[in-house]
Amino acid sequence: MTDDGKSGLFPAGGHDHHACVEAALASAESLCRERGLRLTPLRRRVLELVWRSHCPVGAYAVLEDLRRDGRSAAPPTVYRALDFLVQERLVHRLPSLNAYIGCNEPGAPHCGQFLICRHCGRVAELHDHALDRRISASAADTRFRVEQALVEVRGLCPRCQAAEGDGE
Amino acid sequence: MTDDGKSGLFPAGGHDHHACVEAALASAESLCRERGLRLTPLRRRVLELVWRSHCPVGAYAVLEDLRRDGRSAAPPTVYRALDFLVQERLVHRLPSLNAYIGCNEPGAPHCGQFLICRHCGRVAELHDHALDRRISASAADTRFRVEQALVEVRGLCPRCQAAEGDGE
DNA sequence: GCCTGGTTGTTATATTGTAACATCCAACTT
DNA sequence: AAGTTGGATGTTACAATATAACAACCAGGC
Ligand SMILES: [Zn+2]
Ligand SMILES: [Zn+2]
Ligand SMILES: [Zn+2]
Ligand SMILES: [Zn+2]
Numbered sequence A, B: 001m002t003d004d005g006k007s008g009l010f011p012a013g014g015h016d017h018h019a020c021v022e023a024a025l026a027s028a029e030s031l032c033r034e035r036g037l038r039l040t041p042l043r044r045r046v047l048e049l050v051w052r053s054h055c056p057v058g059a060y061a062v063l064e065d066l067r068r069d070g071r072s073a074a075p076p077t078v079y080r081a082l083d084f085l086v087q088e089r090l091v092h093r094l095p096s097l098n099a100y101i102g103c104n105e106p107g108a109p110h111c112g113q114f115l116i117c118r119h120c121g122r123v124a125e126l127h128d129h130a131l132d133r134r135i136s137a138s139a140a141d142t143r144f145r146v147e148q149a150l151v152e153v154r155g156l157c158p159r160c161q162a163a164e165g166d167g168e
Numbered sequence C: 001g002c003c004t005g006g007t008t009g010t011t012a013t014a015t016t017g018t019a020a021c022a023t024c025c026a027a028c029t030t
Numbered sequence D: 001a002a003g004t005t006g007g008a009t010g011t012t013a014c015a016a017t018a019t020a021a022c023a024a025c026c027a028g029g030c
Helices: A017-035 A041-052 A059-068 A075-087 A129-141 A158-163 B017-035 B041-052 B059-068 B075-087 B129-141 B158-163
Strands: A091-094 A099-102 A112-117 A123-125 A145-156 B091-094 B099-102 B112-117 B123-125 B145-156
Touching: A017 A041, A041 A059, A041 A075, A041 A099, A059 A075, A075 A091, A075 A099, A091 A112, A129 A145, A129 B129, A129 B145, A145 A158, A145 B129, B017 B041, B041 B059, B041 B075, B041 B099, B059 B075, B075 B091, B075 B099, B091 B112, B129 B145, B145 B158
Parallel strands: A112 A145, B112 B145
Antiparallel strands: A091 A099, A112 A123, A145 B145, B091 B099, B112 B123
16 A cells, blocks of 8 residues: 555555455465364465455356366355355455455454445445444444444445546 | 334334335325326335335245236336336335335435344334444545445344244 | 265256337327 | 327346255365
8 A cells, every 4th residue: 555545445546456365365364274264275266366356256257267277166166165255254245246355354353334336346345443333323222233234335436536527 | 103213113013014005105106296207006016015015025026916916027027116116215125135125214315224134034224314424424535426325234133132042 | 994074066946137129108299 | 189209018038146955075083
């Protein structure tokens, strides 16, 4: 990150994406080791494929990638791997897109908060704890026991706002 | 509502559901009239079917109901009606459930905020403006232009918390 | 070696959602 | 009234997403 950490949230920023992927994989390895879980080659590869994409990826896109690896693969293969990664909070599922994205702060328990650009498809994950607390408080008012929360915000990312009005 | 308006958010509360459906339909009629839109018999019927359910309903469930009416119906029929109703904010779509639920405050612009009970499937819609504002503020920090926001909270409703630990 | 539990492979199918085009119908125009 | 038009619906076919069920495999412990 070479900026203020805010405007660079969208991965279009000139950060080193390859390094991000490597860091995510290393982090996943250590988290699984701590938890006594098996980050098998398949799971690791799926995590890598999710992270390599700059946008959320669908299960069938991951499936295609696995096949390009030469690996035998069918839908259950990829769904099981993704389920594992979601369970362990290494990736998030975005229900409104039927797609998955790598969590940029795995290990830290948090609810998913996403800014989804309708134009370029990029997604930024937020970690706004005040928002977390606001959701908890609101649910507590109704005596609802929160187990998981998800915030999906659609709109235009800064870059696409600029492009708007032009030929796009 | 016979209570404090909080614990009764979950429709299991002893309110008159039939009256709610009628009120929703009447409200939809007047909103469409104001906006110069056509609440056709099909659209009206779909809205009624969504409202009649105590839980979010899937498109294919609505389709079955339409067929039970004796009406000729295929998936596009119901998806188009649902798309219209969602567009006009008369119903909300819950992406994590692939299902639809009637909006209990149509006309008032608001982001969707839902408490979804994983045990009984019932859903309560919240209207927490502080939460709205918190989301807007968080997005503004990143210069993201919000067009639509959605909060889906999963957990256990008060009733199902009580039932937990028993045979359920 | 053999059992065991978890992981992956494989086939088939279920569920959810759309594209494309035909038909119908209400409202407006002449 | 007859024609025109745009939106709404009917219809067929299909695409995209997800899961059930069972077989095969494999690492670790006995
Ligand atoms: Zn995360
Ligand atoms: Zn964008
Ligand atoms: Zn609403
Ligand atoms: Zn419940």
